Amino acid sequence: MIPVITGVGVVSAFGLGTQVFFNSLAEGRSAIRPIQSFDATSFPTRVAGEVPIETFHAIKNISRPNPTLDHYEQIDAFRDRKVVFGLLAALEAWNSAHCGEREQEAALSIALGLEQAFLDDFAPVFSDGKIDWNAESQLADSNVRIRSHVGLCVDLLGKHLNLRGPTFINASACAAGGLAVAQAASLIQRGTASVVLCGGADSMVNPFGIGGMARLGAPSPRNEPDACRPFDRRRDGLVIGEGSAMFVVESEERARNRGVKPLARILGWGSTQDAYRVTAPRPDGSAARQAMVRALIRAKHQPEDVGYINAHGTGTPLNDIAEAKAIRDTFGTHADHLPVSSIKGAIGHLMAASGAIELAACLLPLQRNILPGTAHHREKDPACEINVIGEQPVEANVDVVLSNSFGFGGQNVALVLGK
Amino acid sequence: MNQSRRPVFVSGAAAVSAFGFEWRGIGAALKEGRVSFSHSSQLADSHPSILASEVPAIPVSIDAANAKAQKLMSRAAHLATIAVQQALADAHWEDNREEIGFYAGVGASGGSMVELTEMLRASIVEHQFSLARFGSAGLAACNPLFAFQLMNNFTLCHGAILAGVSGPNSAFYSRGNGTVAALFEASHAIAEGDCERALAGGADSAVHAVTWAELKREGYARNGFVPGEGAALLALSASADNALAIVEHCAFGNSLTSDRNDLDKLLMNIDITEIHSVIIAPWGTPARQTLRALTETHFPQASVLNINEFLGDALAATPALAWVTALDLLQTEEINKCLILNAGIDGGIGAVLLGKTSRHANIMEHGQ
Numbered sequence: 001m002i003p004v005i006t007g008v009g010v011v012s013a014f015g016l017g018t019q020v021f022f023n024s025l026a027e028g029r030s031a032i033r034p035i036q037s038f039d040a041t042s043f044p045t046r047v048a049g050e051v052p053i054e055t056f057h058a059i060k061n062i063s064r065p066n067p068t069l070d071h072y073e074q075i076d077a078f079r080d081r082k083v084v085f086g087l088l089a090a091l092e093a094w095n096s097a098h099c100g101e102r103e104q105e106a107a108l109s110i111a112l113g114l115e116q117a118f119l120d121d122f123a124p125v126f127s128d129g130k131i132d133w134n135a136e137s138q139l140a141d142s143n144v145r146i147r148s149h150v151g152l153c154v155d156l157l158g159k160h161l162n163l164r165g166p167t168f169i170n171a172s173a174c175a176a177g178g179l180a181v182a183q184a185a186s187l188i189q190r191g192t193a194s195v196v197l198c199g200g201a202d203s204m205v206n207p208f209g210i211g212g213m214a215r216l217g218a219p220s221p222r223n224e225p226d227a228c229r230p231f232d233r234r235r236d237g238l239v240i241g242e243g244s245a246m247f248v249v250e251s252e253e254r255a256r257n258r259g260v261k262p263l264a265r266i267l268g269w270g271s272t273q274d275a276y277r278v279t280a281p282r283p284d285g286s287a288a289r290q291a292m293v294r295a296l297i298r299a300k301h302q303p304e305d306v307g308y309i310n311a312h313g314t315g316t317p318l319n320d321i322a323e324a325k326a327i328r329d330t331f332g333t334h335a336d337h338l339p340v341s342s343i344k345g346a347i348g349h350l351m352a353a354s355g356a357i358e359l360a361a362c363l364l365p366l367q368r369n370i371l372p373g374t375a376h377h378r379e380k381d382p383a384c385e386i387n388v389i390g391e392q393p394v395e396a397n398v399d400v401v402l403s404n405s406f407g408f409g410g411q412n413v414a415l416v417l418g419k
Numbered sequence: 420m421n422q423s424r425r426p427v428f429v430s431g432a433a434a435v436s437a438f439g440f441e442w443r444g445i446g447a448a449l450k451e452g453r454v455s456f457s458h459s460s461q462l463a464d465s466h467p468s469i470l471a472s473e474v475p476a477i478p479v480s481i482d483a484a485n486a487k488a489q490k491l492m493s494r495a496a497h498l499a500t501i502a503v504q505q506a507l508a509d510a511h512w513e514d515n516r517e518e519i520g521f522y523a524g525v526g527a528s529g530g531s532m533v534e535l536t537e538m539l540r541a542s543i544v545e546h547q548f549s550l551a552r553f554g555s556a557g558l559a560a561c562n563p564l565f566a567f568q569l570m571n572n573f574t575l576c577h578g579a580i581l582a583g584v585s586g587p588n589s590a591f592y593s594r595g596n597g598t599v600a601a602l603f604e605a606s607h608a609i610a611e612g613d614c615e616r617a618l619a620g621g622a623d624s625a626v627h628a629v630t631w632a633e634l635k636r637e638g639y640a641r642n643g644f645v646p647g648e649g650a651a652l653l654a655l656s657a658s659a660d661n662a663l664a665i666v667e668h669c670a671f672g673n674s675l676t677s678d679r680n681d682l683d684k685l686l687m688n689i690d691i692t693e694i695h696s697v698i699i700a701p702w703g704t705p706a707r708q709t710l711r712a713l714t715e716t717h718f719p720q721a722s723v724l725n726i727n728e729f730l731g732d733a734l735a736a737t738p739a740l741a742w743v744t745a746l747d748l749l750q751t752e753e754i755n756k757c758l759i760l761n762a763g764i765d766g767g768i769g770a771v772l773l774g775k776t777s778r779h780a781n782i783m784e785h786g787q
Contacts, residue, residue: 042550042555119539131536131539131628172589173572212566271587272586273586275584277580294613408570411576411588
């Protein structure tokens with residue numbers, strides 16, 4: 001059975017909705033700007049691919065046929081931004097695939113980032129330089145406090161949509177979004193699920209998330225709209241983003257039978273582990289290459305069949321050079337002309353959701369014959385011997401595209417989509 | 420890719436638990452009624468007098484992580500690195516580790532409380548958290564590598580890096596079923612030809628101040644809930660050579676109820692009359708009561724062990740510790756099969772059936 005994508009939903013720094021996302025990419029826009037959701041003026045990192053405030057508040061407009069949303073609002077679940085993003089994107093995907101009661105048997109395969117930490121919650125119970133856990137326990141209630149739990153978004157989605165299938169929460173850092181969609185495709189191909197709601201949601205645009213990443217030195221030190229410049233010779237770090245992309249995946253036959261037009265086929269996927277270092281990608285890109293090779297083998301395609309690569313392309317010095325080597329080694333001379341781009345310069349790095357939203361970006365070439373550009377990529381890096389699309393998108397008719405996602409800790413995944 | 424189903428064998432295992440660093444003997448210890456609970460050393464400052472099931476001091480001789488590497492690790496990640504080394508050694512997998520898959524159930528983040536406290540000390544003045552102080556001084560007060568301790572996928576990654584395991588992989592967040600999902604995926608990766616060998620299991624620690632506070636807040640830290648920790652892995656292979664057991668069934672669903680139909684669906688295609696040994700691994704009291712009720716109705720003749728009564732609740736690690744216990748019982752007891760049922764607070768229920776290797780049935784399905 002061939003798994004196909006029949007619905008998509010996106011929440012990004014461009015705003016709410018897939019068409020907003022597609023139109024913005026097609027226009028070559030960038031949405032990196034100063035952080036608005038908290039006062040970041042004392043932070044080393046002060047820009048992000050932040051979801052607009054009005055998009056976040058779209059949660060208020062969702063119809064509430066059952067008390068689930070009210071309950072989650074009451075327990076302060078929406079303090080965790082990715083819960084809101086995941087729900088908004090899932091509802092768009094669900095509706096765009098014309099899902100109904102029969103689809104409630106769906107499995108759920110979702111990539112979620114870490115718990116959101118609420119450091120200010122410690123303030124009332126912090127005395128004499130330490131946490132008074134006894135006092136903390138006196139505050140006992142069921143509300144989300146100190147940190148949200150990782151599965152909060154899944155709990156809400158399952159209840160709101162009344163999903164009955166098994167749940168997979170992928171926690172593989174920046175590779176998680178791609179792995180979650182690969183998981184969904186596996187379930188369809190095996191025949192162990194008929195429909196899967198899948199994708200990823202994440203937000204690190206909060207004080208602890210932004211601060212922690214800044215402490216690691218991963219973000220660009222420049223707090224400018226062009227802070228992230230993937231594959232550019234002057235690149236100096238990533239920009240943190242947030243949002244979600246969700247998909248409905250089912251078999252091609254099932255989609256046909258219920259009269260829903262597929263947006264893309266999920267042809268292949270492959271994962272590997274760098275097994276190199278905690279703090280850096282494998283410099284020769286060999287494990288990343290192997291993930292692409294596995295994906296192409298599963299897809300039964302030759303490297304020359306691929307017409308576009310959506311790169312992981314973080315804009316960090318080490319990632320981009322290793323990924324360029326991996327692409328060059330996988331595609332050989334085809335890489336001379338194979339268009340490659342990264343959308344992280346435009347919307348930031350969505351961490352656990354990055355693989356999902358970048359797969360959504362891969363629908364742009366398949367649906368509109370437009371290859372997204374690489375925002376802020378102006379000076380080619382001779383060390384990255386690949387054909388990087390510049391800031392402006394280009395028109396091209398391609399049948400097969402590949403998306404890479406590489407996680408902190410060395411987890412790699414590649415997916416191949418086709419018309 | 421070869422889509423034909425192949426049997427999946429267990430070639431080795433590892434367990435890191437309050438009983439030590441060996442998986443062999445865990446079954447006997449539980450049968451003897453050995454309980455591992457003692458006053459927690461890790462919670463001594465935050466929650467004194469809590470009983471916990473804690474892993475004993477790790478001998479340097481089995482610790483692949485040096486002091487520098489340990490600074491990047493959560494407790495769960497550290498325990499997982501030991502389990503990875505032990506499982507690979509137990510299966511005699513010294514070569515071609517780049518092809519070995521690794522699928523793990525992982526828990527919440529678990530960073531150093533010392534680092535967190537330093538961060539808060541620099542950011543809170545007179546019960547007021549200051550964003551400005553946090554940005555300017557709080558961040559600088561903690562080790563920059565603190566963030567690595569918080570990344571829960573590193574529970575998988577540290578072990579893979581230290582052992583050179585670089586095949587297909589995934590980390591699943593687990594409140595029980597994520598660990599079964601890890602075994603499910605690892606088994607399918609082998610059955611479908613993605614890899615010939617894979618590690619599958621889980622690692623976690625409930626013996627952490629923030630986690631324990633959450634458990635209290637959510638109402639689980641009562642009714643006999645004892646925080647535990649550990650790591651356990653099965654070394655799975657397509658090869659029957661020197662196999663210890665076969666994975667006969669692996670399934671999970673979302674409907675934990677006392678309705679026997681739910682369990683029936685999960686155990687579809689299994690002849691339950693052949694099952695005389697059941698291990699349950701419930702997450703919290705309601706799950707324990709439901710699993711007890713289900714086993715009484717489905718397996719009235721079976722011997723039932725509740726792993727949590729002896730090893731506490733090690734969250735994402737508990738189902739895997741139960742599998743390894745079953746593996747041990749299959750080696751030492753006159754049983755042909757052992758069923759492991761886990762259940763969690765999220766309503767998830769999982770079923771894994773391990774059998775002696777003379778049986779080559781191999782069924783893996785979702786139940787619900």
